[in-house]
Amino acid sequence: MTTEPATRRMPGAPCWVSLMAHGLSATQEFYGALFGWEFRPGPQHLGPYARAFLDGREVAGLGELAPDRHLPVAWTTYLASDDADASAEQIRSYGGTVGVGPLDADEAGRMAIASDPHGAIFGIWQGRSMTGTAVSGEPGTPVWNELVTQDTHSVGPFYEHVFGFESEAVVSADFDYLTLYLKGRAVAGIHGVGSALTRERGPHWMTYFAVSDADAAARRVAELGGHVLRPARDSAHGRLATVADVEGAVFTVIEQR
Structure with missing residues (x-):
């Protein structure tokens, strides 16, 4: 149950995971203590957001929901795409729903949040300067x-x-x-x-x-x-x-x- 970095960049492969929480500071403290993560600012296109690093390598993202957004707090799996807009159209064509985007995440890439026909939420990531998780399979990744x-x-x-x-x-x-x-x-x-x-x-x-x-x-x-x-x-x-x-x-x- 592990994938090589090159495999994770293939279109369709899980390439990134991200969590939107209500309290970003407390969430960072939890995962920092559990996995040894350190945090640096990330794209702010959907609000406060930080990238988690382990030994200097990007492993995940943590964001903060707006106070008026009472959404379930859950980890989101992002699937790699060469063209987020084309992937969004494919999702719609086969009965899925695109709820957010596609939109640019600064210079890092282009993303969308979608759900399959049964309602499971996932993300789409078209990487530019940030192509996804830098390491997989090591403790904390x-x-x-x-x-x-x-x-x-x-x-x-x-x-x-x-x-x-x-x-x-x-x-x-x-x-x-x-x-x-x-x-x-x-x-x-x-x-x-x-x-x-x-x-x-x-x-x-x-x-x-x-x-x-x-x-x-x-x-x-x-x-x-x-x-x-x-x-x-x-x-x-x-x-x-x-x-x-x-x-x-x-x-x-x-x-x-």
């Missing part, structure tokens, strides 16, 4: 992105048509999962969870962050004022835990094998 939805067969074709993914189903009687490939490389997944998908959360993209110790990371989340939603457990790809930050943004930490 994004390592995988996965769409959690009701079932794979009804939404898989949307992502295949719009972004050119090839998909491979995980063969299991009780596990509905598609691995998405670009040029033979696994770049993301779609997990159908059926009735386990809550009405409050709905379909959503999940960001996985690599950690050196999933149990210790979950404990640290709780110490910092976050919540452990699913305690650390073993999986085929490593030990992982599902957690939420101080404002309730959900993400997964994974200790890779």
Whole structure:
């Protein structure tokens, strides 16, 4: 569950993750203490925004919502695009919705915020001076992105048509999962969870962050004022835990094998 930097730049591949929160300062403190991130100002086209760095390399973005915008606080996965405007048209053509943009993020690139036909929100990023996450797979960096939805067969074709993914189903009687490939490389997944998908959360993209110790990371989340939603457990790809930050943004930490 990791992708090489060159793969992440392919059109369609997850290339960046960003979080819009209500309290930017407190959110920076949480992730700085959890992952060791440092922060520098980023494009301000949607309000206050900072880029997170680990050892001098860009790994994620944190922004602040306007006080009058009572939106769910969640991590957003951005998919790479060579042409954000063309991608937006494709999204609309196959039943998705473009809610923001496309618009320029200063000199960094051009972006849009969209949702698939089932309502899962994701971003589009056409990089210029900033092409995306500089490192993946090391502790404190994004390592995988996965769409959690009701079932794979009804939404898989949307992502295949719009972004050119090839998909491979995980063969299991009780596990509905598609691995998405670009040029033979696994770049993301779609997990159908059926009735386990809550009405409050709905379909959503999940960001996985690599950690050196999933149990210790979950404990640290709780110490910092976050919540452990699913305690650390073993999986085929490593030990992982599902957690939420101080404002309730959900993400997964994974200790890779």
